[in-house]
Amino acid sequence: MDIELNATNKAELISIGSVQVDKSLLPNQLKSKATAGPGAGGSSIFLRSGNRRVRLTINDFSPLRAVPEDEHVVVMKGDDVIARGVLERPLCHCPEQAYITLSEKCVYDCQFCPVPKMQGEIKDSAKVLQMVAEAHATGELKAISLTSGVAVSPKKEVQRAVDIIKQLTREYDLPIGVSVYPTTGSSEELYSAGACEVKYNVETMDPKLFRRFCPDLSLYTVLDALDTAVNIFGRNRVSSNFIIGLGESDEIVRKGIKHLTDRCIIPILRPISPHPLRKEVKINRPDAERLLKLGSMLKDMLDRQSLCVDESRTMCLFCTGCDLAPHIDL
Numbered sequence: 001m002d003i004e005l006n007a008t009n010k011a012e013l014i015s016i017g018s019v020q021v022d023k024s025l026l027p028n029q030l031k032s033k034a035t036a037g038p039g040a041g042g043s044s045i046f047l048r049s050g051n052r053r054v055r056l057t058i059n060d061f062s063p064l065r066a067v068p069e070d071e072h073v074v075v076m077k078g079d080d081v082i083a084r085g086v087l088e089r090p091l092c093h094c095p096e097q098a099y100i101t102l103s104e105k106c107v108y109d110c111q112f113c114p115v116p117k118m119q120g121e122i123k124d125s126a127k128v129l130q131m132v133a134e135a136h137a138t139g140e141l142k143a144i145s146l147t148s149g150v151a152v153s154p155k156k157e158v159q160r161a162v163d164i165i166k167q168l169t170r171e172y173d174l175p176i177g178v179s180v181y182p183t184t185g186s187s188e189e190l191y192s193a194g195a196c197e198v199k200y201n202v203e204t205m206d207p208k209l210f211r212r213f214c215p216d217l218s219l220y221t222v223l224d225a226l227d228t229a230v231n232i233f234g235r236n237r238v239s240s241n242f243i244i245g246l247g248e249s250d251e252i253v254r255k256g257i258k259h260l261t262d263r264c265i266i267p268i269l270r271p272i273s274p275h276p277l278r279k280e281v282k283i284n285r286p287d288a289e290r291l292l293k294l295g296s297m298l299k300d301m302l303d304r305q306s307l308c309v310d311e312s313r314t315m316c317l318f319c320t321g322c323d324l325a326p327h328i329d330l
Contacts, residue, residue: 049085055321106149177314182225205256245272
């Protein structure tokens, strides 16, 4: 019996977030390593089933197991088959995209994020162009997405992104999305350079939690930048990661979703991932029931504003691997 991904079993997989993987399934081209955000440093697989996709971190201690079955892969929990599909090849970070982290360093110490403690590389334009060229050579590339930590200052990161986007638009006729910490004028600069979508992350819409987890940043700066971005990029072209599991209430999530969708900003409800470099931070990864409840809430509010996730062309909303995506999964 086929067990394709649906909203219910995808929510269960996301709530766990990891999987043991049979070694025969792991040639290097099927693994992806995250270099940005709370999941930085971990290797993952992408399972495709029907028109849905899920990303799971590889963890030898996970209660889930991915094993081969003829030409398919099945994900099992104990003796039960949860889902059946095929593994997708990530190009840069995820399938169908060159999703590239420009600076794998950050001067801001957000408490849920391991990047400030990892001090990774800073990619110059030559490296980025090489990575995109290699992804393009596969014939599978559909979008280019750029994200970045803040190695020196937000202004310098925006300028680096602008310069690289200009180079990419001369080489490729592909949609380009970008996610950086905003600055005054960043949306105008990124749009003029050739980006078609932008993502500025609120992280949480609970002001108290924001001050606790992101003490160096300003929620109101991000919200103002998102408002400006909608005026420049347009509807269905502006999104924001909204982390679930930092201790926020469902009512805070509801109010936050409403605040964003009323302004034509698409929230991405991102389940938090614990990281060994952030053991001091207490987080609660949401269970499947909560993910389904909040996802349905998000879909209803998007529908009220006639916002359509499935029109997105880049970044997380185009990938859908880490989240329950309204209009695709729900």
